[in-house]
Amino acid sequence: MSRxxxxxxxxxxxxxxRMADADVIAAYPITPQTHIPERxxxxxxxxxxxxxxxxxESEHSAMSTCLGSAAVGAxxxxxxxxxxxxxxxxxxxxxxxxxxxxxxTVCNRALSxxxxxxxxxxxxxxVRDTGWIQVFCQNGQEAFDLTLWxxxxxxxxxxxxxxxxxxxxxxxxxxxxxxxxxxxSEVDRFLPRFQYxxxxxxxxxxxxxxFGPPDIYSETxxxxxxxxxxxxxxxxxxxxxxxxxxxRYYHPVEEYKTENAETLLLTMGxxxxxxxxVIDNRRDKGEAIGLISLRLWRPFPFxxxxxxxxGAQLLIVFDRCISFGLGGPVFSEIRSALYDEASRxxxxxxxxxxGGRDMSEENFDYVINRGKEIAEKGSDRMLETVGIR
Amino acid sequence: xxxxxxxxxxxxxxxxxxxxxxxxxxxxxWRTERPILDKEKCIKCALCWIYCPDAAIKxxxxxxxxxxLYYCKGCSICASICPAGAITMIEEEEQ
Numbered sequence: 001m002s003r004x005x006x007x008x009x010x011x012x013x014x015x016x017x018r019m020a021d022a023d024v025i026a027a028y029p030i031t032p033q034t035h036i037p038e039r040x041x042x043x044x045x046x047x048x049x050x051x052x053x054x055x056x057e058s059e060h061s062a063m064s065t066c067l068g069s070a071a072v073g074a075x076x077x078x079x080x081x082x083x084x085x086x087x088x089x090x091x092x093x094x095x096x097x098x099x100x101x102x103x104x105t106v107c108n109r110a111l112s113x114x115x116x117x118x119x120x121x122x123x124x125x126x127v128r129d130t131g132w133i134q135v136f137c138q139n140g141q142e143a144f145d146l147t148l149w150x151x152x153x154x155x156x157x158x159x160x161x162x163x164x165x166x167x168x169x170x171x172x173x174x175x176x177x178x179x180x181x182x183x184x185s186e187v188d189r190f191l192p193r194f195q196y197x198x199x200x201x202x203x204x205x206x207x208x209x210x211f212g213p214p215d216i217y218s219e220t221x222x223x224x225x226x227x228x229x230x231x232x233x234x235x236x237x238x239x240x241x242x243x244x245x246x247x248r249y250y251h252p253v254e255e256y257k258t259e260n261a262e263t264l265l266l267t268m269g270x271x272x273x274x275x276x277x278v279i280d281n282r283r284d285k286g287e288a289i290g291l292i293s294l295r296l297w298r299p300f301p302f303x304x305x306x307x308x309x310x311g312a313q314l315l316i317v318f319d320r321c322i323s324f325g326l327g328g329p330v331f332s333e334i335r336s337a338l339y340d341e342a343s344r345x346x347x348x349x350x351x352x353x354x355g356g357r358d359m360s361e362e363n364f365d366y367v368i369n370r371g372k373e374i375a376e377k378g379s380d381r382m383l384e385t386v387g388i389r
Numbered sequence: 390x391x392x393x394x395x396x397x398x399x400x401x402x403x404x405x406x407x408x409x410x411x412x413x414x415x416x417x418x419w420r421t422e423r424p425i426l427d428k429e430k431c432i433k434c435a436l437c438w439i440y441c442p443d444a445a446i447k448x449x450x451x452x453x454x455x456x457x458l459y460y461c462k463g464c465s466i467c468a469s470i471c472p473a474g475a476i477t478m479i480e481e482e483e484q
Contacts, residue, residue, distance in 0.1 A: 100402070160401055160402070197401075198401065198406070205408035206407070207405035207411075208402065210403060215392055216394065216399075219395060220396070220399060220403050223399045227401070
């Protein structure tokens, strides 16, 4: 029997890692991720989780340790946020390029300067090209579910890529919510033991991480990209199996009241739930409006995304990051993804919710109203923003 | 060797599953100078063999130690370490 318990989202992640029976956890504490490694350290110390908990001196060391741990075939977990993710950046690429299925929670945090421990998506956007499978969570249940799923998908022999699970710092990571926890036997049925086919072993020496001179480097990158895109098949299969086992089904593009919607709002992460309230209110008043939330960020779900927005006239993209000199990174990717479509909605982008700035229902109302205005009359502003003085 | 491989031939993560295949890689073409052994001076002490960072110096059946030019990068450590002054470095262009 599953249990419905009140859990902080960070602790729900730790619970998923415990139930996944992770072998190695190497993490460096950083706000707002701290509660995850803290709880896991307790579990290991109390004997609730039989894992090596490796305290490291930096995030660079955390990811380096994880890389080595996965190389011997150990189920490996870490978590970080903001500046920590920036510090480990170099090794984030190495882990995916060497195809080690580490699972990492990122409690999304703004980037310095000025120093901010609060949430936005700048850290996530800075690692979008690193070759990790990346998903965004909306609530505590998803934080638990997607962490379990991340091990299942990343470790699949057809995938062997690391997986990043994004949780909005504070607005999700520190929120206590009802979370349904499955039985251990149910988890074990869904998540087989990690069988890494190239585990380092003194009895059968092999070379991991050989250098790639110009006569082979390009081929390695093409091979990586093809394998990464092909991982989508297992990503979808993983979600299907998760749903069949636990009753909750996930999709690359989550839809909310999109039927016959002329206008669509696009969000990522926890503010999706605030935006849902605004959509509800507008639907009640007869407005043909819906919401889509990008669950799968990488590999980008082109097919599902194009299908979802096909019938709409306007798509308003809400970004929680500025790509300096360009604008909203999600907006620019979305507009590019639709460029070749014969039938496509007009796409406008609005930026807000930076560095922990709250996004209220009123703010989302502004986003929608202003989005419609821009679609009709165009914009004479350098950057369209919400809630910024 | 690498020139013959396409992206489809690479192992997951570019892992090399055969041990010791570094010996296939020709490092001799990095060289700008090569060591020349004067057997009149050589005392067969094997210091060059010990110090060679690429294990490119090999003992011959006659007891002398000479560089395998397939691997020798021309670093000149052997010439520096030789107590008898039996090894001199010459430019690759010279005969």
